[in-house]
Amino acid sequence: MLTNILKRAGTDAFKYFPVRLVPALTSLITVPLFTRLIAREDYGNFSLISSAISLIAVIVTQWVNGSIVRFYWTYEKEGRADDYVATSIWSVTGALVTAALVCGAVVMLVGKSISPGLMHLIPIGLASLAVNYLSDSLLQILRAANKSTGYAILSVAKTLVGTAFSVWFVAGPRLGAWGILAGVVLGNLIVTPFGLWMTSKQGSLSPAHVRKDVLGQFASYGLPLVPAAMSSWALVLADRYVIGALRGASEVGLYSTAYTLGDKIMNLIIMPLMITMGPVMVMTFEKNGQELAQQVQTQFTRYYAMVTFPIIAGMSAVTYQFFQVFVGPSYREAYAVLPIVMVGVMGYGLVQIAANGVALHKRSTIIMTNTVAAAAINVASNLYFVPKFGYIAAAFNTVLAYFVLLGLTWHRSKPYMAWQLPWKNLARITFSSALMGFLVWFGFHRLTGTVWVLIAEVASGIVLYALALVLFRELEPAERDFFKDLTAKAVAKLRPRRP
Numbered sequence: 001m002l003t004n005i006l007k008r009a010g011t012d013a014f015k016y017f018p019v020r021l022v023p024a025l026t027s028l029i030t031v032p033l034f035t036r037l038i039a040r041e042d043y044g045n046f047s048l049i050s051s052a053i054s055l056i057a058v059i060v061t062q063w064v065n066g067s068i069v070r071f072y073w074t075y076e077k078e079g080r081a082d083d084y085v086a087t088s089i090w091s092v093t094g095a096l097v098t099a100a101l102v103c104g105a106v107v108m109l110v111g112k113s114i115s116p117g118l119m120h121l122i123p124i125g126l127a128s129l130a131v132n133y134l135s136d137s138l139l140q141i142l143r144a145a146n147k148s149t150g151y152a153i154l155s156v157a158k159t160l161v162g163t164a165f166s167v168w169f170v171a172g173p174r175l176g177a178w179g180i181l182a183g184v185v186l187g188n189l190i191v192t193p194f195g196l197w198m199t200s201k202q203g204s205l206s207p208a209h210v211r212k213d214v215l216g217q218f219a220s221y222g223l224p225l226v227p228a229a230m231s232s233w234a235l236v237l238a239d240r241y242v243i244g245a246l247r248g249a250s251e252v253g254l255y256s257t258a259y260t261l262g263d264k265i266m267n268l269i270i271m272p273l274m275i276t277m278g279p280v281m282v283m284t285f286e287k288n289g290q291e292l293a294q295q296v297q298t299q300f301t302r303y304y305a306m307v308t309f310p311i312i313a314g315m316s317a318v319t320y321q322f323f324q325v326f327v328g329p330s331y332r333e334a335y336a337v338l339p340i341v342m343v344g345v346m347g348y349g350l351v352q353i354a355a356n357g358v359a360l361h362k363r364s365t366i367i368m369t370n371t372v373a374a375a376a377i378n379v380a381s382n383l384y385f386v387p388k389f390g391y392i393a394a395a396f397n398t399v400l401a402y403f404v405l406l407g408l409t410w411h412r413s414k415p416y417m418a419w420q421l422p423w424k425n426l427a428r429i430t431f432s433s434a435l436m437g438f439l440v441w442f443g444f445h446r447l448t449g450t451v452w453v454l455i456a457e458v459a460s461g462i463v464l465y466a467l468a469l470v471l472f473r474e475l476e477p478a479e480r481d482f483f484k485d486l487t488a489k490a491v492a493k494l495r496p497r498r499p
Helices: 002-037 040-077 081-113 116-144 148-171 176-200 212-222 225-247 249-288 290-326 329-334 337-354 356-360 364-389 391-413 423-444 451-471 477-494
Strands: none
Touching: 002 148, 002 249, 002 290, 040 081, 040 116, 040 176, 040 212, 040 225, 040 249, 081 116, 081 176, 081 212, 116 148, 116 176, 148 176, 212 225, 225 249, 225 364, 225 391, 249 290, 249 329, 249 337, 249 356, 249 391, 290 329, 290 337, 290 356, 290 423, 290 451, 337 356, 337 391, 356 364, 356 391, 364 391, 423 451
């Protein structure tokens, strides 16, 4: 049964892969363009307003989104999918519209105290709050139902359409950071009706099916997740405000560029696993019990290490060359932030794996207190070190906070579902990754960064890492067979059909 669950999870993860591949690839197009056409201060203001909008969205929607993933299978078993879907959608819609109106009123009252650069972006930022985050909740419903194909189609569509409009607004009318936000809003307006249609297949969209008992269960489980989500926001994004207040918007632009690239590259690998893991763990726990869920958690840990360790090692070897190719000259000094950020993102993913025990047992308060503690450490560290060392300190502080959070989560999950780490596997994966990274660095570090040099480095890294895994016998026979079958199916779909 474990093998079948993991095979299904692996298949779903590959379906989710385009969901992260597309944003990563579009970033490799947009970052070179934006860092050449948008001033560092304007890009810094864009980062600040985007971070503020994401915080507001976390406050008003996280209690619903967290419940969406946790309770799909509960209401599916009870035959109440209509109540579940309708309550989810209308709760999110009401919360977002109310938040946008309230924030708009507050801005009108205190507008004189806000810098002109930020004030220019606030109206389109509030529009993005109302529009963009509704489509994110639709994605969560598809994810909870294990509808990986629908999730991938909707997510890729909103990314491509939004990015296309953003690029046009920036490169054509030269609207700067405002154009990035406007493009994403327009893209979401176009794609959201299709998302509602997909979601309607899981349950009714009619407000007549909104139920107080469902809303109450969502609130009971989800509200403790809001402080946790706010603290997660602080872990990821509060450093922009510390840098902006103490070092200026220009340094925010530098830091945000490197952080965004590191985050996109890592999430290309991490998110397909994370998106798959949550519903699979809930489904396994509900249908088969804790023992099997614990085994699935251990295997997810191994797979996670297998894909994240080598990408950090490889990118650490080629960071400066990567920035020479993909970042405008005035932003390249931030190249050292990239691998540090990637380690932090990896730590965040490990936290998600470790937290399965408390999440499955609905101990959301533990998640909240752990995250609040880590966020407090992060903010305090930034306030102390950023004035002295600049934005590079913020990157190190993020890593520190995530690993503090990881330790707390691991320790406090033990009474509910102990996280069993595959230590021998982790040792072999670590050595294979380090060996690959060193060989890539040794072979290419004297070369100037070009697209062709990067392609050669990536290809060499993949081959070297695969050989190291085989040499150290890390790949199991069933896994080799799975990849062979998956490759054969992909090739078969690409072959033209005979008439």
